[in-house]
Structure formats: structure tokens, C-alpha cells
């Protein structure tokens with residue numbers, strides 16, 4: 001993919017349905033009594049993997065455009081196939097929680113990236129609850145022997161992960177008694193919201209000190225619902241960053257999910273003095289939905305409010321985890337640059353996102369320091385056009401497409417096709433709002 005520098009971003013767009021919310025809606029609808037209609041379901045390959053696995057487990061579902069209709073079944077059916085989660089950590093970790101409560105064995109695998117990702121974080125709690133989970137040194141493939149009589153547990157997460165929290169809560173739906181997950185750093189709360197929407201109460205208690213305890217009383221069966229899924233803010237983030245940084249830009253994104261556990265990227269841009277406004281927020285299907293308007297800054301690299309140094313608060317890292325590579329790109333364009341620490345989890349994503357980000361930024365001539373748990377870029381600095389690599393990682397592909405729009409001279413991106421994992425419409429939508 002060849003990418004030229006952009007002169008501005010302009011227009012009004014919607015982005016496809018939220019990937020995190022779509023995974024949850026499909027998984028919970030599959031276990032519900034009755035038929036659910038999921039409107040504006042994510043077009044991502046990741047969510048496609050969730051639907052495929054659910055079909056393999058005997059769930060009747062139909063897809064027409066972006067609407068998915070799911071006939072729930074209280075008990076899934078053993079699959080004769082290995083369940084292929086492709087590139088999707090969410091599919092594997094959430095399904096593992098569901099399958100732990102089913103009295104049959106299942107095997108979950110994925111592509112080479114997913115097969116190198118850590119799974120002890122879900123194996124430990126699921127085994128405590130009474131499932132047997134085999135792995136290859138803590139990595140997939142996973143073999144799960146579920147149990148019809150899981151034990152409820154109190155579980156304190158050692159890593160801040162919404163996928164782990166969701167896995168345990170979904171297993172908790174089939175356990176006897178109250179399962180509680182303690183999170184010391186808040187992570188996205190879509191599972192709690194979706195379970196509540198489907199009539200399964202999840203209570204949230206603030207913990208003294210910080211964080212929250214989430215409890216679910218099992219066994220419980222969700223009731224089918226129609227769900228409207230809002231646009232994915234983690235997809236919109238790429239366009240928001242480009243519009244905020246490129247002078248004379250004006251962009252509006254409508255029907256966008258603006259759940260406070262996901263908007264930290266916008267809050268961060270605002271705190272850096274950028275003109276990003278969220279309006280018209282309303283609750284739809286138990287999720288906040290709104291409109292975002294971004295106006296580009298004035299010409300010149302130094303035009304935004306001067307700051308001493310931009311250190312991200314560590315407790316906020318889990319709430320903008322997917323936006324950190326993009327934020328590193330933003331950091332090169334602002335006074336004070338940006339330092340991201342306490343983000344070791346980035347090394348265990350679809351690629352080692354600290355290494356992928358540092359390699360690409362250096363290819364563009366940027367000054368950047370790498371740490372085991374993050375990176376620091378100086379700013380403002382001019383990025384040079386370069387040969388860039390997605391490392392097979394959708395978010396790296398998109399973050400560096402944006403970097404290439406900001407650069408001096410043309411760039412080439414190897415592995416641009418990986419965007420389909422979360423956002424197949426990324427390039428055509430970008431084309432519709434970019435001017436060269």
C-alpha cells in the first residue's frame with residue numbers, strides 16, 4: 001500500500017459496529033432463551049471468528065448485511081471440529097469461559113499470532129472453578145474439559161484485562177453461587193452492561209483503594225434481546241487523530257460508542273489542547289452513543305497548548321490500551337512528545353506493539369526510546385516517508401497509515417491487508433475523507 005501525505009481530513013462518517021460489543025452480544029445471545037437480533041454487528045474478521053465458532057457449537061444464526069439473528073440455546077453442543085479463533089484473543093478467552101461450563105471437551109486454536117499469546121491468565125481461574133484446561137506451556141491450542149457443576153470463585157486479576165474479566169463472568173453464569181472478579185485498574189465494562197441488558201444482573205462495587213468488584217449469581221440464563229451496536233471508537237480513533245493533527249481538517253463521526261471506559265483516547269487529546277468534542281450522548285442498548293466532532297489544529301507543529309511533558313497516568317493505560325501505538329504517533333507531533341509507561345501488556349497483543357511501534361517510528365526517522373513497559377517519543381518532530389511494516393497487526397497497520405499521512409514524502413506499508421481483522425472498511429472510508 002502506498003500512502004501520500006494528506007493536506008486535510010474533511011467529512012461526516014459512521015464507522016462499523018464496535019468489535020468488543022459485538023463479540024459479547026453474539027456470545028451472550030447464543031446462550032439466551034429466545035431469538036436476538038443484533039443490528040450494526042461488527043464487520044471485523046475477529047467477530048466473524050466468534051460467529052463461526054458459535055455455529056460450530058450448534059448455534060443457529062443468520063447474517064444479513066450487518067444484522068445478525070441468533071437463536072439462543074441454553075446448552076451448546078459439542079463441536080466435532082477444532083474451534084478456530086483465527087487472530088481473535090477476545091473470541092478465545094470469552095469462549096473458553098463459556099465452554100468451561102459445558103460438560104464436554106473442546107479444542108480452541110488460532111493463527112500463529114494468537115498461538116503465541118498468554119492464556120495462563122484464564123486457565124488459572126477456570127481451573128479453580130472446576131474446568132480442566134490444557135495448553136502448550138500456557139499458550140494455545142487450549143483443550144477444555146468443561147463441568148456441569150462449576151464452583152463460584154472470588155478472583156483478583158493480576159493483569160488488567162477485560163477479556164479475563166469477561167471469561168470469568170461468563171463462566172460464572174454457569175457456576176453455583178456468587179462469582180466475583182476484582183479489578184484494581186478499571187477495564188472496559190461491555191460484558192457487565194451486555195449481561196445486564198440480557199436480564200443477568202452483574203453488580204459493581206467500588207473497592208476501597210481503587211478498582212471495582214463485579215459479581216454475578218449463577219446459575220442463570222440470559223433472555224434474548226434486540227441490540228443496536230454503536231460505531232467502534234477504537235476504529236474511529238485513527239480518523240480522529242488524523243483530523244486533530246492536520247490543519248484545516250473538520251470531521252464528524254456519528255452513531256459512535258462513547259462508553260467512558262473507552263473514551264480515554266479522546267480525553268487525552270483534549271488534555272493536549274486538541275479540538276475534539278463529544279455531543280448528543282444517549283443510552284442505546286445500555287451503551288452510551290454520541291457524536292464526535294474534530295477540528296484540525298492551526299498550521300505549525302507548535303500550535304497547541306505548551307506542556308512540560310506528557311506522561312500518561314498508569315492507571316488509565318487499560319482504558320486506552322488499543323490506542324497506544326496511535327498515541328505514540330500523535331506524541332511525535334506535539335510539544336513535549338509523549339511517554340507511555342506501565343504498558344507491558346502491549347508486548348502480548350496481536351504483535352509486540354512496543355517493538356512494532358518503535359521499529360516503524362525509527363524507520364520514519366523519529367527519536368524514540370524503548371522500555372520494557374513502554375516507550376517515549378520526543379516532539380514535535382517531522383516524520384519522514386518510509387517503508388513501514390504492519391507486522392501482521394491491524395492496529396499497527398492503521399496507526400502507521402496515519403503516521404504516513406502526516407509525513408514528509410510518500411510511504412509504503414507492507415501487510416496493509418491486516419486491517420480486515422478489526423476494520424475492513426478502513427481504507428475506503430479514509431479515502432472518502434482525506435484530501436491530498
Ligand code: S3P
Pocket residue numbers: 019020021090160161162163164166188321322345
Ligand atoms: C478487549 C480487551 C483488550 C483489548 C482487545 C479487546 C475486549 O484486551 O486489547 O482489543 O474486547 O475485551 P485485554 O483485555 O487482554 O487487555
